[in-house]
Amino acid sequence: MDRSFVAKNPSVLVFLAILSLFTLGVTILSEGFGIGVISTSFVKTLGKTLCLCLIAVAMDLVWGFTGILSLGHFAFFGLGGYMIGMWLMYERTRLIVVDSLGQAEIPPTSAEVVDAIGIQIFGVVGSSEFPLIWAFSHSLTLQLILIVLVPGLLALIFGWLAFRSRVTGVYLSILTQAMTLALALYLFQNDSGLRGNNGLSGLQNLPGVTTSQDVVSIWFLWASALALGLGYMLVVWLVSGKFGSVIRGIRDNEARVRFLGYSVEVYKLAVFTLTACIAAIAGALYYPQAGIINPEEMAPIASIYLAVWVAIGGRGRLYGAVIGAAFVSLLSTWFTGGQAPDIPLGFYTIKWVDWWQVLLGVTFVLVTLFAPQGIGGLFDLWTDRRHPDRHGANLGPDDGALREKEAIE
Amino acid sequence: MSTLLEVSGVSVTFDGFRAINNLSFQIGEAELRVVIGPNGAGKTTFMDIITGKTRPDEGRVIWGEKSLSLLGLSEAKIAQAGIGRKFQKPTVFEDQTVHENLLMALQNKRGWLRVLFYRTSTDDLQKVEDLAVEIGLHHDLSRKAGELSHGQKQWLEIGMLLAQEPRLLLVDEPAAGMTPQEREHTTDLLLQAARTRAVVVVEHDMEFVRRLNCKVTVLHEGSVLAEGSLDHVTSNQDVIDVYLGR
Amino acid sequence: MVRLFLAGLAILCACLTANAQEADLQPILQEHQEIIAKSSRKTIKPAIDAIASSGLPQAQVMLETWAAKNMWMRKSDGLFFSGQKGEGRSYELTDFDTGEVVGTFEKTELKQLKPNSGIRAMIGTALVQFQLTDPDRARRQAALQSIQRDPEGELLDPLRASIDDEPDADLKAQKQRLERLLTIGYDTDTGARVAAIEEMSDDLGVDVRAALNPLVVTNRQAAATLPSDMNIAAVLQPDSDDLSRDAAYDLLVASDLVAPRVSADDIRAALAANIDRGRVEGVPVAQLSSAAARAQAYEALAEAGAVPALITEADIDAALAAHVFFDTYAEPSPDVTAAAAHALEQIELKVGLNQTLDLTLDAISLASIYFLAAIGLAITFGVMGVINMAHGEFIMMGAYTGYVVQQFIPNHTLSVIVAIPMAFAVTFAMGVAMERLVIRWLYARPLETLLATFGISIALQQLAKNIFGTQARPLTAPGWLDGAWVLNDVVSISYIRIAIFVLAMIFLGLFLYIMKRTRLGLEMRAVTQNPRMAGSMGINPGRVNMLTFGLGSGIAGIAGVAIGLFAKVTSDLGSDYIVQSFMTVVVGGVGNIWGALAGAGMIGFLQKGIEWMNPSNTLAAQTYIIIFIIIFIQFRPRGIIALKGRAAGD
Known part of the structure; x- marks a missing residue:
């Protein structure tokens, strides 16, 4: 029974092979390193898609395997982005400021440099003071730590509050949604310290790097592919062992796991926080x-x-999860980007920019109703994976709560 | 025989309805006990209180030699203390194999980091094999639990309980919906288990109760109506009135 | 009777005419001919005063003509006339005193008087005394309003004079009130002012506060010694909470009492100006990148006399010790300022109480909106346990239905009356269709219901965008809902909010009636508690679920019409309310209409309360509410009004 990790999960090898081939292919076809068939902006789109795939893997761990339908993981994704964005913006502005102050007759003091950076960054929200949350923005190392620390801490606190009061199912979903809304509304304020609705910009320019975006985009593609590969392997490792057995047990029947002596709340909290950190890393690359x-x-x-x-x-x-994120987000870019051809019906022309959302919504309802296994279900037809011959209807993985109730009656 | 679990003076009220009323109950180590009673007598709530699912309004629940109070402990902590519970309907993890089900239940450290870095030892594998033989599922170890028959699921769940190595087993209607042969096997399993630990069985089926041949506690309206051998309680007039006579 | 009145009128006219003949205006005008013709704001005052105080009735006409730039001077003799444009470039002149046409003259023979805005304002003030006694009530009213807008001390006397003869009781009260306010501000007698202040100190009107506030305005000053001829409000200690050290020194600098501090920028500029072969007073320029090095170099410069010396902390201490700091009132009379401060204090207290009342009304109205938005959800989510993310879109559809109905029925009252059942019908049908096609297959899968209804939600939103466009559509409330119910200057509530409150109460009653008194309600409760048992008792659970869901959706549609009346109807309308609606139901307690009411009340009051504490930032208020709710659920996981025990379904 105790086989090696790869032997137990042959799909990991396939996945890694496809990911490497994809990365290599894009590199060869890119403008920066190859023959220039793929434009730099499309390379960036592909790199971003890899990040979205990574957060989708995290989402699958927390929802598909643990049964927590979190509607808040994009908040962690965004926070990760903000954390790296703070350093990028600070450092780049500092280089510009030092350069321009260096022209003056008297060399600038460090306080003058910081003030000038503050004016550059916060002038847009009518301020020049550095808020407290920017205290570490001068240091790349600290800010890299904050990428996982801040979202992780938020997830830990929120999760602890939510799980200890045994909020489950749709209630938890609504609560996570409320958390996201609260965070977004907070950041929309000008005095949140993160430039309100202006957000952070110019993040594509790496401080001190003069190489063209053609090359930088490929670097990020590699980094994203690496992160996705590592993240995928980590999550596969998590779900394939006894830990995976326990969290799937939690998904299917929380109370039963509890009566087996496992502290369900701690497991949920661990998964929730870990996935928040993965989401944050994805955001920091995105x-x-x-x-x-x-x-x-x-x-x-x-x-x-x-x-x-x-x-x-x-x-x-x-x-x-990876296929879903890549497929839907790329398709969405294609449709909303105006590349999809319009369909003239004579009396009306279907413009996909307008109708894509309708199509997506309806498709989603149909998938939920008729193909709960999703696109991944197609692989079952191919590999002929056998389903358990359950008595009664296939209730789906998130139905633990219901059977729990039946069990107690 | 020393007392393993002592429940004394426990009451629970749901919205004005008194589900458990000043209930007292004791069980020693290595004892088999059957709890019977009409619907609504409070059998399931009684188990809920012991396993920490329901908090009583008053009363005490004392466990083991160290006289640990179970009130205020979480379900997981109570389970770790050595109380296993089997639900009325078979609740096994249908999406996982019999092997995974048993391995999850196996007496081991329950902390998430320990579990994360857990590597299956040959010792544990042997234990799983032995249990599978005991519950008659050694040919089905790699099958998904969802594919098992109703009776097999019941056994699997009993097997999972045994894997936990609890000192007290709470079993809710284990024989419901079983064929006569399956019942016999279940009886054997329970009697076997009761040799080394305390077992409380809630059951409706008198035939099954008779076969277990042990002390019986009759619950009625949330408190103990009678206690003794099956013959003793069935001849009790009160019991006949409220339960058997109906 | 009529004849008698006409006769009286005739006599009155005769008297007026007779009076007019007694004295003429033209001589007065001629007396001031030079300054009138010069038309300068600085010198014109005596002329206007003379005209206004002449007491001649024709003075009013003359002043009005002047202000309207219709007064002309005949160049030949310097007489003033009212001019009317005739044929070509000619003007027909009329005498002010007789009212007779004097003749027609070419423009070249005349000079038009064009008073500038300053002079026109002075004429306006002079006119007020005529207008205050004008027989036309509307003009008297207008005169009072003009005084309110622009109060002046000179108006006090004419105003007082006009009070006794005022025939209209309402106007008389207004005049008396205005007289009190003018007395506060402009009377020469301090006693009278104090009396007026005390008299008005229990009045909540904004105008009273506007009259009192200028009296207590203070001006912060510094001097070597405390002046004795000023009305001093307070003497301030520097380096205290009231007056920081820096602010005190800045005040001294602003009063030219001490030399200004040398700022970091000054030091920098001074150093830059004194660079000598890469060095400043011997310090290499490259080393000047710290504040300490710069200060050192600057001091060296100061010793050399090239720049002013640095102001040290000791200098500042000495300067602060040598001066006094105090606030003075612009108003010279201490009695008046004391009385005004006291009166304002009393008024503030009352205003505070009334603001609390106003805030409470606001909170109730907000709570009604949340309740209205959430009541449909209380049925579908609270009673049935179906989570419907498209609930917000049902609200939106209700609002758009109202808009479409208004396109066909222009009468706003009628259209709203038609729109309510129409909206119910549309969203009911939509709800039933959704239940039959999607939700009923997912009853056992709550999380998937959430996702499927979310799919419907984005599809419906985009459809609405495609049909109605992205810009907001108007849903106009009937005219009788415009305006507000004004209790006093502080407390007021718009009729539309009262209507929404009433609507919310009607829905509450309707809901209770349906659930407790009708067959449908009974079946609904039966099906939600135990569908199998209900089914075996002859109830068709499918039908009941369908109707229940339809009812919840239909109510959302009606809520949409109500919300559309005061909010903009856009395709995002629903998503603005969806999270709050779910919060309302969750906080209140699922499965209980009183819970939804309590939840709406709590969120409404909380939001208004937080907005009151931080009025500039409504975004922050929403953030804090959500955080509060997350924490609240820790303590009451089942909401304010919780079902207990096994019925709650652990």
């Missing part, structure tokens, strides 16, 4: 490629879309 981050990105709707990707891809299987 936003330098996007170039700008603002509170709009953290609106509750984004987190719901994340659930949509995972559901369409197929919950409870990690490659399903």
Whole structure:
């Protein structure tokens, strides 16, 4: 029974192989390192998609495997982006400021430099003082630590509050949504210290790096692919062992796991916090490629879309989450970017920019109703994976609460 | 015989309805006990109180030699202290294999980091094998629990309870919906278990109770109506009135 | 009777005419001819005063003509006339005194008087005394309003004079009130002012506060010794909470009593100006990147006499010790300022109480809106346990239904009356369709219901955008709902909010009636508690679920019409309310209409309370509310009004 990790999970090798091939292919076709078939902006889109795949893997762990439908993981994603964005913006502004102050007759004092950076960054919200939360923005190391620390801490506190009061199911979903909304609304204020609805911008320019974006975009693609690969392996390792057995048990029947002597709350909290950290890392890689981050990105709707990707891809299987995120987000870019051809019906022309959302919504309802396994379910047809011959209807993985209730009656 | 669990003077009220009324109950180590009673007598609530699911309004629940109070402990802590519970309907993890089910239940450290870095030892594998033989599922170890028959699921759940190595087993209607052969096997399992630990069985089926051949406690309206051997309680006029006579 | 009145009127006219003939205005005008013709704001005052105080009735017409730039001077003799444009470039002149046409003259023979805005304002003031006694009530009213807008001490006497003869009781009261206010501000007698202040000290009117506030305005000053000829409000200690050390020194600098401090920028500029071969007083420029090095170099410069010396802390201490700091009132009379301060204090207290009342009304109205938005959800989520993320879109559809109905029925009252059942019908049908097609397959899968209804929600939102466009559509409330119920200057509530409150109460009653008194309500409760048992008793659970869901959706539609009346109807309308609605139900307690009411009340009051504490920032208020709710759920996981025991379904 005790086989090696890869032997137990052959899909990991397949996944890593496809990911490496993809990265290599894009590199060869890119403008920065290859023959220039793929434009730099599309390379960035692909790099961002890899980050979205990573957060989808995290979402699958927390929802598909542990049964917590979190509508708040994009908040952690955004926070991760803000954390790296603070350093990028500070350091880049500092270089510019030092350069321009160096022209003056008298060399600047460090206080003058900091003041000038403050004016540059916060002038847009009518302030020049550095808020407290920027205390570590001068240090890349500290800010990199904060990428996981801040969202992780938020997830820990929120999760502790929510799980200890035994909020489950849809209540928990609504609560996480409320948390996201609260965070987004807070960041929208000018005095939140993160430039209100202006957000942080110019993040695509790495301080001190003069290489063109063609090359930088490939660097980020590699970093994103590496993060996705490592994240995928970590999560596969988590779910394949006894830990995975316990969290799937929690998903299917929380009370039973509790009566087996496992402290369900601690497990949930661990998964919730860990996935928040993964989401934050994904966000920290995503936003330098996007170039700008603002509170709009953290609106509750984004987190719901994340659930949509995972559901369409197929919950409870990690490659399903990756496929769902890549497929739906790329398709969404294609449709809303105006590249999809209009369909003239004679009396009316269907413009996909307008109708894509309708199509997505309806597709989503149909997937939920008729294909709860998502796209990943197609692989079952192919590999002919056998389903348990359950008595009664297939209730789906998130139905633990219901059977728990039946069991107690 | 020393007392393992002592419940004394416990009452619970739900919205004005007194589900448990000044209930007292004792069980020693390595004892088999059957609890019977009509619907609504408070059998399930009684188990809920012991396992920490329901908090009583008053009373005491004392456990073990160290006289540990179970009130205020979480379900997980109570389970770790050595109380296992089997639900009325078979609740096994249907999406996981029999092996995984048993391995999860196996007496081991329950902390999340310990579990995360847990590596299956040959010792544990042997234990799982032995249990599977005991519950008659050694051919089905790699099958998903959801594919098992109703009776097999019941056994699997009993097996999971045994894997926990509890000192007290609470079993809720284990024989419901079983074929006569399956019942026999279940009886054997329970009698076997009761040799080394305390077992409390809630049951409706008198035939099954008779076969277990042990002390019986009759619950009625949340308190103990009678206690003794099955013949003793069935000849009790009160019991006949409220339960058997109906 | 009529004849008698006409006769009286005729006599009155005759008298007026007779009076007019007694004295003429033209001589007065001629007396001031030079300054009138010059039309300068600085010199014109005696002329206007003379005209106004002449007591001649034609003075009013003359002043009005002047202000309207219709007064002309005949160049030949310097006489003033009222001019009317005739044919070509000619003007027809009329005499002010006789009212007779004097003749028609070419423009070249005349000079038009064009008083500038300053002079027109002075004429306006002079006119007020005529207007205050004008027979036309509307003009008297207008005169009072003009005084209120622009109070002046000179108006006090004419105002007082006009009070006794005022025939209209309402106007008389207004005049008396205005007289008191003017007395506070402008009377020459201190006693009278204090009396007026005390008299008005229990009045909540904004105008009273506007009259009192200028009296207590203070001006912060510094001097070597405390002046004795000023009305001093307070003497301040420097380096205290009232007056910081820096502010005190800045005050001294501003009063030219001490030399200004040398700022970091000054030091920098001085150093830059004194660079000598890469060095400043021997210090290399490259080393000047710290504040200490700069100060050292600057001091060296100061010793050399090239720049003013640095102001040290000791200098500041000495300067502060040598001066006194105090606040003075602009108003010279201490009695008046004391009385005004006291009166304002009393008024503030009353205003505070009334503001609390106003805030309470605001909170109730906000709570009604939340309740209205959440009541449909209380049925579908609270009673049935179905989580419907498209609930907000049902609200939006209700609002758009109202908009469409208004396109066909222009009468706003009628259209709203039609729109309410229409909105119910549309969203009821939509709800039933959704229940039949989607939700009923997912009853056992609550999380998937959430996601599926979310899919419907984004599809509906985009559809609304495609049909109605992204800009807001108007849903106009009937005219009789405009305006507000004004209790006093502090407390007021708009009629539309009262209507929403009433609507919310009606829905509460309706809901209770349906649940407790009708067959449907009974079946609903039966199905939600135990569908199998209900089914075996002959109730069709499918039908009941369908109707229940339809009812909840239909009520959301009606709520949409109500919300659309005061909010903008856009495709995002629903999503603005969805989270709050769910919070309302969750906080209040699921499965209980009183819970929804309590939840709405709590969130409404909380939001208003937080907004009151931090009025500039409504975003922060929402953030804090959500945080509060998350913490609240820790202590009452089942909401304010919780179902207990096994019925709650652990």
